[in-house]
Amino acid sequence: MRSFNLKRMAFCLFVLPIFIFILINNRIFLLLDYIFFPQFIRQKIKDPVYIIAAPRSATTYLFHSLAQNRDKYTCVKLWEIIFAPSILQKYCWISVFKIDSYLHSPLKKSVRFFENLIIGKFSKIHVIGLELPEEDEGFLLWNFSTLYMTFFYSDSDFFENFYQFDRSMKPKAKIRIMNTYSNYIKRHNFVFNRKGDRQFLSKNPLMMNKINSLHSIFPDARIININRDIADTLPSTLALNRSIYAAFTSIRTNESVESQTIEQLIAWYAMAHESLATKFPNQHIKIDFRKLIQQDKEEITRISEFLSIPNERLIFPVNVSGKKHKNSNSYERLSKEELAPILLKLPFMKEYSN
Numbered sequence: 001m002r003s004f005n006l007k008r009m010a011f012c013l014f015v016l017p018i019f020i021f022i023l024i025n026n027r028i029f030l031l032l033d034y035i036f037f038p039q040f041i042r043q044k045i046k047d048p049v050y051i052i053a054a055p056r057s058a059t060t061y062l063f064h065s066l067a068q069n070r071d072k073y074t075c076v077k078l079w080e081i082i083f084a085p086s087i088l089q090k091y092c093w094i095s096v097f098k099i100d101s102y103l104h105s106p107l108k109k110s111v112r113f114f115e116n117l118i119i120g121k122f123s124k125i126h127v128i129g130l131e132l133p134e135e136d137e138g139f140l141l142w143n144f145s146t147l148y149m150t151f152f153y154s155d156s157d158f159f160e161n162f163y164q165f166d167r168s169m170k171p172k173a174k175i176r177i178m179n180t181y182s183n184y185i186k187r188h189n190f191v192f193n194r195k196g197d198r199q200f201l202s203k204n205p206l207m208m209n210k211i212n213s214l215h216s217i218f219p220d221a222r223i224i225n226i227n228r229d230i231a232d233t234l235p236s237t238l239a240l241n242r243s244i245y246a247a248f249t250s251i252r253t254n255e256s257v258e259s260q261t262i263e264q265l266i267a268w269y270a271m272a273h274e275s276l277a278t279k280f281p282n283q284h285i286k287i288d289f290r291k292l293i294q295q296d297k298e299e300i301t302r303i304s305e306f307l308s309i310p311n312e313r314l315i316f317p318v319n320v321s322g323k324k325h326k327n328s329n330s331y332e333r334l335s336k337e338e339l340a341p342i343l344l345k346l347p348f349m350k351e352y353s354n
Helices: 006-036 036-041 061-069 078-083 087-102 105-122 136-143 147-151 171-191 203-211 211-217 232-245 254-279 289-293 299-305 336-345 347-352
Strands: 049-051 201-202 221-229 284-288
Touching: 006 036, 006 078, 006 087, 006 136, 036 087, 036 171, 049 061, 061 289, 078 087, 078 136, 087 105, 087 171, 087 347, 136 147, 136 171, 147 211, 147 232, 171 201, 203 211, 203 221, 203 254, 203 299, 211 254, 221 254, 221 289, 221 299, 232 336, 284 289, 284 299, 289 299
Parallel strands: 049 201, 049 221, 221 284
Antiparallel strands: none
């Protein structure tokens, strides 16, 4: 992955300097929060709702649908993750765009133009936009404490302990990372939900391997766990990863990387199943992927009752994001022979198999 090729060189020359500039800027502003807004540390996060499931399991579909209930939920947007992880930055950008709106939004129009130019192609892989809800795991990029970094260095063992976070991460590092994550969420709520009138809503597939750690910071969290046929989920995730890796290098991912991905996903399923039963026994619900996307009335009612909201709050438009989205990643389902040994390791997933 780090071998010389033109795409890799272009990325390093043009994208990395921008990333480093934003990184330094964000870290400075994060430190300034402790000077100007030290009270954010005491911000309460009450009964947050987490959508935790394997990638390609309709987590974004449900996340965007629930996020439309703005009087009920608050969630992180992509612009916050990239440009405003700190409280001071959030207030600055909010002020700038308020002034911009009085001038007929020339800045906002320019931002949207460059947004479509730069990240528009990724919408074929994953519904994405600066003003759309996004996975708040992205905040940890600014601390180099997330598996997202492996998309740039997939052949490195530096992030080995992150793959099975609850089992492998050293206790002190685990506490530090989860406290850092918690502080990002407190910053968000300090600006957008200081009175705690709304529930914090999050969607994070990477939380599958750290549900125990999530319990340590948000023991009252409520978790929605979506389950899809593994015969589709695993190959679809590999196809997704190939597309993301392709953004950084023209060298194809090797078989060892893909084998490791499958092994880790299997481990994540097992870890999540065990942790939900032990840490959140009465605070989680398991949802059938097929019933969810088919908007099965009984399944929708189950979700509504779990979240204590009326059924009509879970009306799924054809396109919840307002953007056209069709996954361009093709894949072949696992055969029965390939699936059988996996289900022996994960017998609880048999009921979701076609």
